[in-house]
Amino acid sequence: MDNGKGREKMKKDIHCIVNGRKITVTADPCSTVLDVLRDVLHLTGTKEGCGTGDCGACTIIWNGKAVNSCLLLANRMEGADIWTIEGLMKDEKLHPIQEAFIEEGATQCGFCTPGFIMRIKALLDENPRPSDDEIVQGLVGNICRCTGYKSILAAVKCAVKKIKVMKALS
């Protein structure tokens, strides 16, 4: 591998929406989306765990789908609608899933948390009333080494209620 010199010409302007904002990012289309988010856009909430699509720490929402950004190449950012953990807070208020994580103590070291929250966001967008089994099945692609998962599952159920209330009020 070269040391990066002479690669400037490989970079391209990529037009996309990140966390609701239209942006143009200059990046190499053969880099991973994870690297572009963290190192170019400085959105370091998205974490690199395994780097091989097993742990889910790098989960983002790409065109409505929860995907591992460590395995997605940056050319797929062109025209895409991308959401990361940084985009969930609205009007200085945490997203109900974030609130639920705090209330249920679903975070310990916190490294897996952004990935879990983005995966749960996609899961609840698709299925707002998941059964216990659907929650467990929906989270098999995310690994947590601290919590033992119980508090995370409780947080999902808590988030379901919070979102329901939020929707009823709006």
Add this chain to the structure above:
Amino acid sequence: MNAPLAKEMHEPKSVDEAIALLQEKGKEAALIAGGTDLVIKLKEGVIEPIALVDILKLPLNYIKGSRVRGFQIGATTSAKEIGNSSLLKKELPLLVDAAIHLGGPQTQEVATIGGNICNASPCANFTNVLVALEASVKIQSPEGERVTLLKDFSRGPGVTELDASEIMTEIQIPGIEDPYGTSYVKHTLRKEMDIAIVGVAVLVLPDGNRVRKIRIALGSVGATVLLAENAQRVMQGQVFTPHLVETAGRLAAEKDASYIDDVRSSATYRKIITDKAVKRAVEKAWTMAKGGKK
């Protein structure tokens, strides 16, 4: 920042354009669709192509047909699209079963059926069930199109009959008449996200209480997904009995499969599980064929 994983990215607008690119670049190019296997290989340096040819935007994303007439599935159709397909849930749940057990949800969103097959792992879920269904694959080459049986397409781990300038574009599943039964038994140590230690997929067509036709595809117990020919032969035309199932399981484990020790399992354990998994899969498919649970 990590170095980019290749020097060039190409996004052809048609299959012909993709093939022209592959011809021009030769062995310096690699095709990418979902990327869930390929990107790992790029990161680990298993392959070091100069150019990536991204085919995800090509119109190869479709599910057409019916069980009786047969199905055509585009090569870049994702595991999620197959797992969520109401048509397949109703008509060919076996394929849905393979899709929903392929990695985790994040992988299923982007991983494609064609990629799963072309990655040519002997453990591949889709290949496992599709070999039992006697599926074929359509291959587009600079010379034109050809169709080849999936069971012959894989040549060994990571190796297929595809040339550097060819693209697999479609999976074709022949029609299946009533009554029929199918099953997929995937043995893993964890329930989810795990690669099969042994995978067994079965298609059975009964004639009263006799086995008119049976296909038993074994995954993870050979260099490619293979058909348990000895087990199939012993069941062919016979009255379905527990003793026959016992014999088929034993034959598959002893004569049809071959075993290696690896990180997932010892060869000895694989052999014991193959015997049991074949019996379970055959019984399950037969129960479905006789009007039991689908």
